[in-house]
Amino acid sequence: MSARSLMKASAVIGFTTVMLIAVPTSYAASAADCAARADRAERDATSTAGGAARGAGAGLLFGAIVGDSSKSAGRGALLGGVVGGARQSSQRNDIYRRVYDDCMRGY
Numbered sequence: 001m002s003a004r005s006l007m008k009a010s011a012v013i014g015f016t017t018v019m020l021i022a023v024p025t026s027y028a029a030s031a032a033d034c035a036a037r038a039d040r041a042e043r044d045a046t047s048t049a050g051g052a053a054r055g056a057g058a059g060l061l062f063g064a065i066v067g068d069s070s071k072s073a074g075r076g077a078l079l080g081g082v083v084g085g086a087r088q089s090s091q092r093n094d095i096y097r098r099v100y101d102d103c104m105r106g107y
Contacts (some may be wrong), residue, residue, distance in 0.1 A: 036101035041099040048089045055084015 059080020
């Protein structure tokens with residue numbers, strides 16, 4: 001074997017070794033792994049009660065400004081609480097589905 005072919009072989013072996021070390025290993029996630037990841041992401045999101053509280057606060061302010069009475073403020077708070085809770089619940093479901101689907105795709 002000549003010195004030139006020995007250098008080429010060493011370069012190929014070195015390059016292959018570096019590439020094998022540098023490339024991160026990936027594995028196929030199971031449905032249970034993805035469900036656990038999606039559940040953690042959903043729990044990290046704001047709670048439905050938090051969304052209802054923010055909606056009630058916004059509805060209270062809106063009702064007080066527009067209606068000029070405590071009755072209007074109460075109605076605004078009630079409606080805002082219901083809408084805010086429903087919206088946050090929907091967002092939590094979307095987070096779960098998005099994270100689960102991304103995990104199953106391998107992202």
